[in-house]
Amino acid sequence: MEHIVIIGNGVAGVTVARHIRKNSDKRITIISGETDYFFSRTALMYVYMGHMKFEHTQPYESWFWKKNRIELKSAWVESVSGANKSIQFNDGQSMSFDKLIIATGSIPNKFGWPGQDLDGVQGMYHKQDLEKLEKNAPNNKVCKRAVIVGGGLIGIEMAEMLHSRHIPVTFLVRENSFWNGVLPAGESALVNEEILANGIDLRLEQNLEEIIDDGNGKCKAIKIQETGEIIECDVVGLTAGVSPNVSFLKNSDIELGRGVMVNRLLETSVKDVYAIGDCAEQREGIGRRRPIEAVWYTGRMMGEALAQTICGNATEYNPGHWFNSAKFMDVEYQTYGWVSGSRKPEFEDQFHWRHPVENICVTVSYHKDTDEFLGINTFGIRMRHEIFDRWLTENRKVDDVMAYLKDANFDPEFYSKHEDAIISHYNQERGKQIKPVKKSWKRIFA
Numbered sequence: 001m002e003h004i005v006i007i008g009n010g011v012a013g014v015t016v017a018r019h020i021r022k023n024s025d026k027r028i029t030i031i032s033g034e035t036d037y038f039f040s041r042t043a044l045m046y047v048y049m050g051h052m053k054f055e056h057t058q059p060y061e062s063w064f065w066k067k068n069r070i071e072l073k074s075a076w077v078e079s080v081s082g083a084n085k086s087i088q089f090n091d092g093q094s095m096s097f098d099k100l101i102i103a104t105g106s107i108p109n110k111f112g113w114p115g116q117d118l119d120g121v122q123g124m125y126h127k128q129d130l131e132k133l134e135k136n137a138p139n140n141k142v143c144k145r146a147v148i149v150g151g152g153l154i155g156i157e158m159a160e161m162l163h164s165r166h167i168p169v170t171f172l173v174r175e176n177s178f179w180n181g182v183l184p185a186g187e188s189a190l191v192n193e194e195i196l197a198n199g200i201d202l203r204l205e206q207n208l209e210e211i212i213d214d215g216n217g218k219c220k221a222i223k224i225q226e227t228g229e230i231i232e233c234d235v236v237g238l239t240a241g242v243s244p245n246v247s248f249l250k251n252s253d254i255e256l257g258r259g260v261m262v263n264r265l266l267e268t269s270v271k272d273v274y275a276i277g278d279c280a281e282q283r284e285g286i287g288r289r290r291p292i293e294a295v296w297y298t299g300r301m302m303g304e305a306l307a308q309t310i311c312g313n314a315t316e317y318n319p320g321h322w323f324n325s326a327k328f329m330d331v332e333y334q335t336y337g338w339v340s341g342s343r344k345p346e347f348e349d350q351f352h353w354r355h356p357v358e359n360i361c362v363t364v365s366y367h368k369d370t371d372e373f374l375g376i377n378t379f380g381i382r383m384r385h386e387i388f389d390r391w392l393t394e395n396r397k398v399d400d401v402m403a404y405l406k407d408a409n410f411d412p413e414f415y416s417k418h419e420d421a422i423i424s425h426y427n428q429e430r431g432k433q434i435k436p437v438k439k440s441w442k443r444i445f446a
Contacts (some may be wrong), residue, residue, distance in 0.1 A: 003027045004310060005087065005097035006079050011296050012277030013103035014038040015303030016310070021068050023311040028069070029095070033076035033086070035127050037062060042296065044130045049164040054127075059332045067315075077104075080252045082270030092353045099310060102249070102260055102275040103303075106242035106294050108154075115211030120177050120219040121236045124158045133161070143234040147171075147222050149208045150240030151178050153326050158192075158237045160329055170201040170231055172208055172224070181343045184363050186352045187377060191328045192357055198329050211236055242294055244279040257281045257290050260313045264316040266306045274310075276302035284321065288338055295324060321392045322375075323385060331359045336388035337375025339365045348374060351398075353425045354420065355380075362422055366398035373401045380412040381418065402426050403434050 004020060006013045009032035017028050043057040065072055078090040080100065089094045108123030110116050122132045137143035146162050148155050151173030159169050173179065177188040178195065195202045207225040214220035221232045244259030255261045255269035259281035266274045277299035282291045301319050308315035325334045340348055349368040354361040360380035366373055372398045376388060387408045391401055406419045423436050 001027045002098045004099050006030045006103055008103035008105055009038045010103060010105050010277060012299030012303045015300045016101055016276060016307045017070050019304055019307030020310055029071040029073055031075055031077060032074045036074055045161050048130060048133060048161045065220045073202050077248050080249060080250060082253045082273045090200055099272045102279060103277045104245040104279045106228055106278040106301060107245045109236050109241045109243055110238060113208055115219060118211055119217055120234055121211055123238050124154055137162060137167055139165055143167050145233045146235040147231055147233045147299050148237040148239055151175060152241055153240060155239035155298045156328055158239055163198055172206050174207050184341060184350055186354055187363060187379060190359055190361055190379060194329045194331050209222060210270055212435045244292060246279055265314060266317055267304060273305055276306055309364050321389055333379050334383055335377045337392050339363050339375040339377045351426055351429060353422045371397045373398045381409045384410045399434055403437050407438055
């Protein structure tokens with residue numbers, strides 16, 4: 001019986017295992033040293049905040065794996081030989097495979113800061129990071145202040161986690177506005193305001209120079225590069241992005257770039273070896289997507305596509321239109337298509353509307369020459385994914401999208417609706433006379 005071995009039990013690895021089992025009787029083994037069972041990584045913050053217990057983050061009961069004949073091995077992989085079809089573990093044991101799927105995810109970036117390996121210094125990605133944070137910052141008596149380095153999604157999540165336990169937080173962001181490489185200026189400014197309104201000490205255009213040792217191997221303070229200021233702290237969160245977790249493959253016969261190099265079939269340079277999820281790097285870009293995408297839904301989609309290939313139905317990875325969602329403290333964010341941040345391409349124009357009082361805004365991007373709708377960001381307004389996905393596929397004009405914007409609204413019935421104000425501002429800014437149209441969204445797909 002063909003043996004499929006999967007390294008990594010995140011969403012990518014578990015999805016490919018589930019779909020292989022749906023379509024075959026192959027032997028399947030999932031290897032992970034992080035946890036015994038698959039869990040929702042994005043839910044770790046809610047465990048720390050007291051909204052759920054860790055076992056609630058596990059989508060499947062412990063009997064699921066045996067029932068579905070998916071073997072689980074708790075181990076850390078030390079090396080892989082594609083040619084010999086073997087895996088070496090750090091305890092000296094080994095395992096052979098017929099086909100190997102690498103789904104090892106990401107690790108937090110470290111940039112060689114002095115003191116970055118001290119106790120109290122950590123990322124917030126793995127279950128072990130959650131355990132460290134519980135130990136280092138159980139409350140504001142043990143942890144009198146935390147410093148977070150890096151202004152991405154993980155950084156703001158970690159700030160919210162610590163803030164929930166009334167621990168003062170200083171947030172170092174090297175850019176002149178939060179996440180402005182991704183968000184347009186108006187949205188980035190809104191997030192800045194939300195962070196400050198929650199009592200976070202936001203420091204823009206400030207970089208970490210070093211983490212200072214207390215003399216016993218634990219952090220006691222950090223030093224800011226630009227000013228030389230010393231900030232005393234008990235915890236330092238390193239959240240300056242993530243990189244593919246591929247160091248165990250450095251001496252293997254599998255070609256690496258930043259991640260494991262793959263084609264559209266998710267094949268590596270070695271026959272019968274594949275890579276999916278955060279650790280996979282596309283040889284050729286897919287539209288405007290980055291070669292490496294550390295996003296849960298792309299990992300799931302890669303897993304579904306690769307399972308078809310493994311089971312004899314060669315299927316290229318095709319993620320479709322970009323979308324994502326997140327939460328910045330109390331503000332929900334959605335994006336569909338492409339809305340550029342500070343590095344906007346020459347052909348892209350944007351329309352931006354912001355509510356005069358509440359933290360609600362919309363940015364719509366469009367091609368400045370053709371008026372083709374390119375994408376939309378929403379803060380504080382929920383929109384329907386399937387509608388924007390269709391409008392992007394149909395290359396709708398931006399005027400048409402604005403006219404039917406009410407159809408995409410997914411807010412509960414008792415929420416205030418803002419489409420009339422948005423369209424009025426759009427008409428004023430662009431010299432248009434668009435009138436809002438509303439029909440049942442279900443009939444749009446008839």
